[in-house]
Structure formats: structure tokens, C-alpha cells
Amino acid sequence: MVLAIAESERVRGTTSPNPPVGCVILDSAGRAVGFGGTQPVGGSHAEVMALKEAGTKAQGGTAVVTLEPCAHYGRTPPCTEALREAGIKHVIHAVSDPNPSAAGGARILEEAGITVESGLLRQEVSRGPLRAWLHYARTGRPHVTWKYAASLDGRIAARDGTSRWISSETSRKEVHDLRAKLDAIIVGTNTVRADDPALTARDAGGMPLARQPLPVVVGMSDLPAGAKLRRTALHLRTHDPDEVLAALADRGVVDVLLEGGATVAGAFLRAGRIDRVLAYVAPALLGDGPAAVLDAGVSTITDAVRLTVEDVTMSGPDLRISAVPQT
Amino acid sequence: MVLAIAESERVRGTTSPNPPVGCVILDSAGRAVGFGGTQPVGGSHAEVMALKEAGTKAQGGTAVVTLEPCAHYGRTPPCTEALREAGIKHVIHAVSDPNPSAAGGARILEEAGITVESGLLRQEVSRGPLRAWLHYARTGRPHVTWKYAASLDGRIAARDGTSRWISSETSRKEVHDLRAKLDAIIVGTNTVRADDPALTARDAGGMPLARQPLPVVVGMSDLPAGAKLRRTALHLRTHDPDEVLAALADRGVVDVLLEGGATVAGAFLRAGRIDRVLAYVAPALLGDGPAAVLDAGVSTITDAVRLTVEDVTMSGPDLRISAVPQT
Numbered sequence: 009m010v011l012a013i014a015e016s017e018r019v020r021g022t023t024s025p026n027p028p029v030g031c032v033i034l035d036s037a038g039r040a041v042g043f044g045g046t047q048p049v050g051g052s053h054a055e056v057m058a059l060k061e062a063g064t065k066a067q068g069g070t071a072v073v074t075l076e077p078c079a080h081y082g083r084t085p086p087c088t089e090a091l092r093e094a095g096i097k098h099v100i101h102a103v104s105d106p107n108p109s110a111a112g113g114a115r116i117l118e119e120a121g122i123t124v125e126s127g128l129l130r131q132e133v134s135r136g137p138l139r140a141w142l143h144y145a146r147t148g149r150p151h152v153t154w155k156y157a158a159s160l161d162g163r164i165a166a167r168d169g170t171s172r173w174i175s176s177e178t179s180r181k182e183v184h185d186l187r188a189k190l191d192a193i194i195v196g197t198n199t200v201r202a203d204d205p206a207l208t209a210r211d212a213g214g215m216p217l218a219r220q221p222l223p224v225v226v227g228m229s230d231l232p233a234g235a236k237l238r239r240t241a242l243h244l245r246t247h248d249p250d251e252v253l254a255a256l257a258d259r260g261v262v263d264v265l266l267e268g269g270a271t272v273a274g275a276f277l278r279a280g281r282i283d284r285v286l287a288y289v290a291p292a293l294l295g296d297g298p299a300a301v302l303d304a305g306v307s308t309i310t311d312a313v314r315l316t317v318e319d320v321t322m323s324g325p326d327l328r329i330s331a332v333p334q335t
Numbered sequence: 336m337v338l339a340i341a342e343s344e345r346v347r348g349t350t351s352p353n354p355p356v357g358c359v360i361l362d363s364a365g366r367a368v369g370f371g372g373t374q375p376v377g378g379s380h381a382e383v384m385a386l387k388e389a390g391t392k393a394q395g396g397t398a399v400v401t402l403e404p405c406a407h408y409g410r411t412p413p414c415t416e417a418l419r420e421a422g423i424k425h426v427i428h429a430v431s432d433p434n435p436s437a438a439g440g441a442r443i444l445e446e447a448g449i450t451v452e453s454g455l456l457r458q459e460v461s462r463g464p465l466r467a468w469l470h471y472a473r474t475g476r477p478h479v480t481w482k483y484a485a486s487l488d489g490r491i492a493a494r495d496g497t498s499r500w501i502s503s504e505t506s507r508k509e510v511h512d513l514r515a516k517l518d519a520i521i522v523g524t525n526t527v528r529a530d531d532p533a534l535t536a537r538d539a540g541g542m543p544l545a546r547q548p549l550p551v552v553v554g555m556s557d558l559p560a561g562a563k564l565r566r567t568a569l570h571l572r573t574h575d576p577d578e579v580l581a582a583l584a585d586r587g588v589v590d591v592l593l594e595g596g597a598t599v600a601g602a603f604l605r606a607g608r609i610d611r612v613l614a615y616v617a618p619a620l621l622g623d624g625p626a627a628v629l630d631a632g633v634s635t636i637t638d639a640v641r642l643t644v645e646d647v648t649m650s651g652p653d654l655r656i657s658a659v660p661q662t
Contacts, residue, residue: 158488158489159489159639160489160612160614160642160656160658161485161489161626161627161628162485162486162487162488162489162490162626162627163489163626165636166633166634166635166636166638166639167633167634167635168634168635170635170636170637171636172636173636174636174639274622277620277622285487285620287487289616290639291641291642291643291644291656291658292639292640292641292642293604293612293628293631293633293639293640293642294631294633294636294639294640295601295604295626295628295629295630295631295632295633295640296629296630296631296633296634299488299489299490299622299626300488300489301488301620301622302622302623303622303623304620304621304622304623305622306493306494306620306621306622306623307493307494307495307623308493308494308495308497309492309493309497309498309499309500309501309621310497311493312486312493312501312619312620312621313619313620313621313622314618314619315487315618315619315620316618316652317618317649317652317654320647320649320654322644322647325643325644327644327647327654327656329487329618329654331487331618
């Protein structure tokens with residue numbers, strides 16, 4: 009399953025609105041003989057890719073796959089069919105398919121005499137490569153990660169507005185790698201005016217990475233004439249997070265990174281439309297300067313937006329905190 | 336040495352201005368036969384306490400001690416003498432004594448034919464129980480830990496000023512336990528007016544712990560007539576951190592907890608008189624409300640007070656971040 013997760017991560021960011029699934033085929037002796045990840049929309053699913061590589065060695069073997077194999081005719085034939093035809097005897101999957109039209113794969117496999125095990129490394133998969141897609145499958149809305157970088161005392165810039173760089177080079181590189189795995193990046197018009205960002209995913213040398221997310225600007229005001237995003241971005245003239253997410257879902261966007269600023273972050277928080285907070289906290293104190301979020305709709309302490317910390321790691325000298333809203 | 340550190344922790348907060356040292360005596364076969372910690376001022380040092388328990392079993396044995404044994408006649412005779420007389424053959428200590436009047440213990444022991452090893456678990460001791468005292472011995476100033484509790488976005492209260500409770504019960508209990516191990520707690524007059532704190536160390540049931548730190552209020556204005564601290568606290572009418580620390584050093588204070596508010600914290604930061612930052616960060620977002628520190632003397636990003644994270648742990652649902660200023 010660890011290898012299947014790696015396949016899943018490899019294709020992440022290239023499959024939306026389909027899930028980035030990973031699959032490994034083991035032959036009857038338990039040797040890994042085929043690897044596959046979901047191909048871009050219209051292409052083969054992970055199981056079919058892995059079976060292709062395995063060829064006849066799949067006969068009597070096991071398919072290890074991050075998501076329950078699909079049972080429906082969509083753009084491609086059902087994977088349950090492909091697994092059966094290849095002579096697979098066992099299927100082990102991490103996560104069941106929450107999608108009513110595709111679900112039921114496990115039952116169909118079992119009816120074909122294939123043993124099915126579910127739940128292996130479920131949490132790793134459901135919090136990892138399939139997190140955004142599972143959210144999308146359950147709610148119909150893209151999954152929103154709000155990312156910000158701030159000092160230990162919660163400032164995203166100094167008194168004079170300078171912010172380059174609060175966070176370390178390591179953290180900034182991590183964010184560029186993350187951007188390349190997502191479908192869209194949202195900023196507000198204030199951020200465009202203040203920072204004129206390109207919102208591209210770049211490597212350490214500043215060169216654009218192969219895969220680029222859709223840049224999205226949210227807000228009523230026009231973008232400045234020379235703004236980098238004026239030519240590249242989708243500009244959504246609304247302040248309503250649900251309108252933004254609906255427009256993105258229509259474009260096949262599943263996994264969204266919200267990069268600010270404080271006003272847009274506040275609007276998404278008030279609407280309950282932030283599914284994960286990713287905070288890069290630099291061990292520095294500023295004592296003045298703008299905050300990461302404005303007006304989260306909280307006026308007294310008992311109304312605080314409470315989160316649960318999922319994970320804390322060091323990113324160079326910075327803390328990288330991943331937290332999700334309490335439900 | 337781990338046992339000696341435990342002895343050291345046991346007496347921490349009761350020995351200032353002397354160091355909270357721990358000592359374990361091993362007999363000639365390596366069995367632990369005596370344990371001791373530094374007694375309150377005027378009482379015996381750790382080595383003497385441990386030798387007393389060991390009695391004649393110390394003959395030919397080893398003394399494991401967190402600090403190099405002292406070699407001078409102060410309020411008590413030198414420990415080097417006591418070790419020699421008890422027939423100790425080996426001394427293992429974690430940290431050398433930086434105090435010129437007490438130092439040289441290792442050399443004197445060696446001249447008496449005792450083998451001396453230094454440096455075992457040095458970092459654990461010098462960052463742990465002896466941290467404040469080593470700072471005090473080197474600089475002549477009490478060691479200052481600035482502690483605060485804030486939300487992930489750096490707010491210490493909501494818009495309406497409510498702050499009970501931002502941090503978890505676990506974190507608040509930790510702070511009460513910490514208070515009992517320190518010599519003094521500083522707050523500003525603003526905090527007295529706003530919160531009317533008692534600054535006592537209490538147990539989970541709200542009962543005062545046996546050992547209480549000296550409460551100190553810093554600032555020019557008078558304390559309100561009914562304030563709890565009016566009867567108990569030392570009120571220092573100054574805004575100068577160095578005057579505060581000098582007055583406390585005169586009273587034998589070595590280890591200080593600065594509990595705010597934001598103005599006092601700013602003054603200590605600007606003066607470079609914060610030796611450690613202990614932040615309890617609750618996984619919550621407020622989007623408005625007062626910040627943990629005001630005016631740290633930083634106007635642009637390159638002047639940020641940069642810290643190094645020493646340690647991050649979970650305290651219940653909260654993050655407990657310990658960081659020290661970069662030198």
C-alpha cells in the first residue's frame with residue numbers, strides 16, 4: 009500500500025476531477041509486477057495502468073489500490089471488470105468509494121469470487137493524496153487549504169508592510185511544490201494590488217514547474233493594468249465563497265489553495281469554507297504589522313474558530329502546522 | 336546522571352541564588368547509595384546531602400553531579416573537601432562551574448587523586464535545571480522566560496477582550512507547575528488593571544502550591560485599591576527592564592517568568608532582555624483582538640527579532656513552543 013500511495017502522490021494534481029489513485033499489482037508469489045496511477049481525464053484508471061504493466065503475471069495475483077475499484081461505465085470501462093479479466097484473486101484497498109455512481113466495486117468483485125479487504129492505511133490515504141477528492145465527492149465543493157506564513161506573534165508583514173521574507177527558503181520551496189499538486193490558487197484583489205503575484209509554481213532556480221495550477225482572483229475591483237495575473241487569472245467578481253467554489257467546481261477543480269489575503273481568508277472562515285489551515289510560523293517576533301486574517305466573524309472568545317492540530321513539523325527553521333476545523 | 340538531574344529538578348525553585356544541583360553517590364560496585372539536592376540558602380549542597388545518605392558506602396565510590404563541585408568556602412565548606420574526605424575516587428559532572436569564585440573544583444579534585452569526567456548530558460542540564468542559574472552566573476542578570484498564550488493567528492484575546500480560555504486546561508496546569516519552580520513572576524500595571532491576577536501557583540483544585548514565586552508588578556501607575564497584588568507584590572516603578580532585573584538580582588532572584596502584558600513584553604524585547612520565549616499556541620482563529628506583544632522595536636522585516644525553536648510539544652490540544660533569541 010505504501011507503494012500504491014507513492015503512485016497516487018506521483019499523479020496528484022493531474023487527475024481532477026478524477027481522484028489521484030495509485031495501484032500496485034502483486035503476482036501470485038507476492039512480487040510487485042505492475043505499478044500505475046490515474047491518467048488525466050479520459051485516460052486509464054490506476055488499476056488498468058498497473059495491470060497493463062503486469063501483463064499475464066497478474067494471473068492469480070493481488071491488486072493493492074488506494075481507492076475501492078470503480079464499478080461503473082464512465083469515460084472508461086469499470087476497473088472491477090479489468091481486474092476480473094486479468095485473473096486477479098485478491099483486492100486490497102485503503103478507502104471505500106463515497107461516490108454513489110461508482111461505488112459497489114467491492115461487492116461486485118466479491119460476487120466474481122475475488123476476496124476484498126478494505127481499510128489498510130485508510131487514514132494515510134484519506135488525509136493524504138485522496139483528501140481533497142474525498143471531500144469533493146462528499147460535499148460537491150472543492151477542498152480549500154488556507155496557507156499563510158506569519159511570525160510567531162501572528163504578523164504576516166512588518167509595520168512598514170515588508171514581508172520578504174518572513175518564512176525560510178525551505179518553507180517557500182515547499183509551497184511551490186505544493187502549488188504544483190493543486191488545481192487552483194485563490195487570492196484577493198488586495199493581494200494583487202499589494203504584491204502583484206504570478207502564483208506560478210517554480211523550482212529553486214525560479215523556473216516554472218511543468219504542472220501549473222489555475223490562478224484565481226476574487227473580488228469586485230478591477231486588476232491593475234500591469235498586473236501579472238491580469239492575463240493569466242480567472243477573475244471572479246464576487247465576495248461569496250460559495251459562488252467562488254461553485255464556479256471552480258464547474259471547471260473540474262477539486263483541490264484549492266487559498267493564499268490570502270486577510271480579507272478573503274476572513275470571508276472563507278466566516279462561511280465555514282476552509283477545510284484545512286496550513287500555517288508556516290517563522291520563529292520571529294514583529295510586535296506590529298498586519299495579521300493573517302481579518303474578521304473571522306468572532307467577537308468573543310467562546311466563538312473562536314477552534315481547530316484540531318493534525319501535524320506539526322519543522323520546515324527548515326519554521327514550524328509547519330496543519331490543522332482542521334473542529335466539526 | 337539521569338537520577339542526578341531528577342534530584343536537581345526536585346529542588347528547582349528552592350535554592351536561588353544558589354544553583355539547583357543534583358547528586359547521586361555510587362558505591363565501589365556502581366550501586367546508587369546516596370541521593371541529594373541543594374538545600375535552601377545556608378543549607379548543604381547536593382554533594383553533602385548525597386554523601387550523608389551514602390555514609391561509609393561512599394568509600395571508593397563515584398559522585399555523579401549536575402554541576403562541577405565547588406571549591407570555595409562560602410556559606411558552606413567546599414564540596415571538593417567533603418568528597419575527598421568521604422573517600423570518593425571518581426567524580427562525573429555535567430556542567431563546569433562558570434563562577435570564578437567557585438570554579439576550579441575539578442582541578443582540586445584531580446590534585447587529590449580523584450579522576451574527574453566532565454560533560455555527561457551537559458546539554459540536558461544546561462538547557463534544563465541549571466539553565467537560569469548558568470545565565471545568571473555568566474551575566475549577573477536573572478534569566479527571563481516570556482510566556483504567553485495566544486491563538487494561531489497571534490491574538491491573546493477576542494475583539495471584546497475576553498480571553499478565558501484561549502489555551503487548554505492542560506496548558507494552564509503546566510503554567511501553574513512552572514510558576515512553582517521559578518523565583519519571580521512579572522506583569523505590567525495594565526495587566527493588573529485588566530485581569531487583577533493573583534500570580535499564585537495553584538494545583539488543579541485551585542489550592543495554592545507549597546512554593547510560591549515573588550509576584551512583581553512593573554510600571555509607573557498605582558495599583559487599583561482592591562487589586563489582589565496590592566498586598567503581595569513587589570511594585571517596581573520603572574519601565575527599564577535592566578532596573579527591574581537589577582532590583583530582582585538584589586533579592587536573590589535568578590529565574591523569572593514574564594507573563595505580560597504586551598507593553599512590558601515589548602520593552603523587554605527591545606532591551607534584549609528576553610532569554611527564552613515560551614508560547615502556548617491554541618489551535619484557534621480569532622481574526623481580531625489584542626496581540627501578544629506591542630512595539631518590539633521592529634519597523635521593517637529585516638529587523639525582526641529572530642528566534643531559534645528549541646522544542647515543540649503538544650500540551651493537550653495546544654502547541655507549546657520554546658524558542659531562544661538568535662545571538
